Amino acid sequence: MDLSFDNSITAKVVKAVAEFDLINDGDKIAVGLSGGKDSTFLLLILKLFNLHFKKDFILEAVHVDPGFNSSTANKLKILAADLDLKIKIIDTNISDYIEDDEEENPCSKCAHFRKGAMISYLKKNNFNKLAFGHHLDDAVETYLMSIFYSGQLKTLQAKRYLSKNKIEIIRPLIYLRENVIAENIADQEISPLKSGCPYDGNTGRSRIRKEFEKYFEDDLLFSNLVSAMRDKENRELWPKKINNEFLTEKMKNYWKKG
Numbered sequence: 136m137d138l139s140f141d142n143s144i145t146a147k148v149v150k151a152v153a154e155f156d157l158i159n160d161g162d163k164i165a166v167g168l169s170g171g172k173d174s175t176f177l178l179l180i181l182k183l184f185n186l187h188f189k190k191d192f193i194l195e196a197v198h199v200d201p202g203f204n205s206s207t208a209n210k211l212k213i214l215a216a217d218l219d220l221k222i223k224i225i226d227t228n229i230s231d232y233i234e235d236d237e238e239e240n241p242c243s244k245c246a247h248f249r250k251g252a253m254i255s256y257l258k259k260n261n262f263n264k265l266a267f268g269h270h271l272d273d274a275v276e277t278y279l280m281s282i283f284y285s286g287q288l289k290t291l292q293a294k295r296y297l298s299k300n301k302i303e304i305i306r307p308l309i310y311l312r313e314n315v316i317a318e319n320i321a322d323q324e325i326s327p328l329k330s331g332c333p334y335d336g337n338t339g340r341s342r343i344r345k346e347f348e349k350y351f352e353d354d355l356l357f358s359n360l361v362s363a364m365r366d367k368e369n370r371e372l373w374p375k376k377i378n379n380e381f382l383t384e385k386m387k388n389y390w391k392k393g
């Protein structure tokens with residue numbers, strides 16, 4: 136397979152790898168491969184790095200088969216073989232569980248279950264890193280969702296160490312825009328696979344994306360949102376809340392006695 140990418144794209148992924156120390160000698164990295172465009176692109180670019188980086192690391196793929204679309208796993212085995220990479224297919228019955236679930240949107244439970252299945256396989260097989268295909272649009276979406284739905288300034292991190300499991304989650308595509316990935320995967324003549332999930336396109340993420348489409352399409356506004364995700368010296372946020380009892384006492388003291 137021809138693994139050639141535009142220099143500007145490779146540079147953005149290498150920038151994330153270098154800035155956040157995502158790949159080191161001796162790493163054993165599994166790419167969480169859904170078959171969608173982002174994780175497929177991630178697998179291709181990490182294969183390129185695996186061939187050409189000075190860092191010596193093992194690269195494999197892992198796919199959790201939720202049981203929606205029986206042909207996906209076989210197609211991913213062919214892709215991995217073309218790239219000369221090992222792939223582990225983890226069979227699950229997530230689809231039955233979701234179909235029986237009464238919740239309106241079981242996506243977060245499904246993602247949690249999927250991650251759990253991958254981590255348990257990684258631990259048994261001595262992997263130290265799990266790579267996800269999240270990109271810059273995902274990070275901004277997460278940031279906005281966190282503000283609107285939980286009142287917190289939080290976003291996706293380029294790496295996150297799960298100390299209990301001794302596995303590091305890495306996100307090498309964190310500086311790439313989603314449309315750039317989509318265009319590139321088309322150039323590689325690879326067709327991303329459909330998940331078959333009934334909730335595809337109807338997740339919290341996709342809803343927030345629809346609402347904020349015009350901000351995502353405007354390069355200047357989008358880059359300001361990205362800039363607002365950085366930790367900075369000159370943040371002007373309200374100070375932390377003070378103890379409620381202390382505050383109530385303080386308020387009482389403003390009144391003249393009697």
Ligand SMILES: Nc1ncnc2c1ncn2[C@@H]1O[C@H](COP(=O)(O)OP(=O)(O)OP(=O)(O)O)[C@@H](O)[C@H]1O
Binds near residue numbers: 169173198
């Ligand atoms: N079934 C799966 N098996 C293994 N990894 C998965 C699976 N589903 C998702 N992932 C991993 O989790 C990441 C985020 O999942 P999400 O469902 O948000 O995918 P996405 O943004 O649509 O990306 P993709 O285009 O790769 O499907 C994916 O990029 C991929 O690395």
